[in-house]
Structure formats: C-alpha cells, structure tokens
Amino acid sequence: MAHMDDSLKAALYRITCPDGATLGNYHLGLLAETAAQQVAHHLAICPLCTREIAQLEAFLAETAVSLQPSTGERIKVWIAKRLPGGGQNRQGMGAATGTPAFALRGDNGGPLMYEAGDAQLSLEIQDDPEHPGRKSILGLVLGIETEAVEVKLLQGDGVVTAVTLDEIGNFSFTSLATGSYELTLSGQTIEIHVPDLNI
Numbered sequence: 001m002a003h004m005d006d007s008l009k010a011a012l013y014r015i016t017c018p019d020g021a022t023l024g025n026y027h028l029g030l031l032a033e034t035a036a037q038q039v040a041h042h043l044a045i046c047p048l049c050t051r052e053i054a055q056l057e058a059f060l061a062e063t064a065v066s067l068q069p070s071t072g073e074r075i076k077v078w079i080a081k082r083l084p085g086g087g088q089n090r091q092g093m094g095a096a097t098g099t100p101a102f103a104l105r106g107d108n109g110g111p112l113m114y115e116a117g118d119a120q121l122s123l124e125i126q127d128d129p130e131h132p133g134r135k136s137i138l139g140l141v142l143g144i145e146t147e148a149v150e151v152k153l154l155q156g157d158g159v160v161t162a163v164t165l166d167e168i169g170n171f172s173f174t175s176l177a178t179g180s181y182e183l184t185l186s187g188q189t190i191e192i193h194v195p196d197l198n199i
C-alpha cells in the first residue's frame, strides 16, 4: 500500500510540475520574476522537481569540467635540441673520446645553442667570479611568450634552484656546483626541457 501511495503522490505532483525546459531555465536564472517565483514555490513542495534540479546541476557541473581543456592539451612540451657550434672549442673532444659531458661544457667556447619548437635558447656557462670553483649560467630564450615563465635547474627529481624569466627572455643562475642538470622553462603555454646540461 505504501508503494501505491507513493506513485499516486508522484502522479499528483507531476500534474502541476513545470516541464523540464522551465526547470532548466529556472536553474540558469533565465525565467522572468513571476515565473521564477512560481517554480520556487513548486520546488518547495515537490521532491520530484527538486531531484530533477539536482540532477541537472550535477550534469552541468560535469559538462563544465569536461569542456575545460586539460593542462596537458594546452601546454606544448619541447625537448631542446642542441645546435652545432658554441662550447665546442675542445676540438672534436666529444666525438673522439665518447665523453659528451665533457664536450658540452661551455666554459671554453661561446654559448650553447638550442632549438626547441619555435624557440631558440642560448646558454652561456662560465666560472662564477664571485664564487670560486662554482659556475654561472647566463641564458636567453627567444621566440616564446616571456610572461610568467619559470626557469628551473633540476637534479634527479629535485629542483636545485629556480628563477623567473625577465620580459626580454633573459635569466641567470649563479654559484652552481659543477655537475649534470636538467634545465626546464615552464610558462602558461609552453614547456622546454634541456635534459642533459653538464656544467
């Protein structure tokens, strides 16, 4: 009997229920004031329409989330490719001895040049005059939006140090221990990786 009661109640409720479109417009705040008041009054007494609004709300929330592109889709990730020239004054060292780490040291040559998608990156690695035995990196990146770009030096998964790119694309690191680093530049739309930077 209880079950029949419920269906009867449901049927009665539904007779006076606003249709789905009206409920939707009400939820979105698109109804005129008097119409909105009628729906609000009805919702106060009708569990079915209340549930329908809740379902609509859940549906809209889900749709909104899926319409937003994930960060992975928005950000272009480039692995920087080393260009010939710069930092190679130790004639053919890398090729001849199979010690690329050694050949990549830039302290005796010009800046190391990289290409990463639309961007060009140059890194000048020098002795840090203020910190004997340590190194500095002067970097310049061209061809990217320079606003809010973070430049990080990593070893393993740890960030050793990080700076922000200035508006013309310069950055610098000082007082670095020699070693092998990964350099990353991450902005709102791009991410550039220099995987093997040996200083």
Ligand SMILES: [Zn+2]
Residues within 6 Å of the ligand: 013, 014, 016, 017, 018, 042, 046, 047, 048, 049, 050
């Ligand atoms: Zn209703």
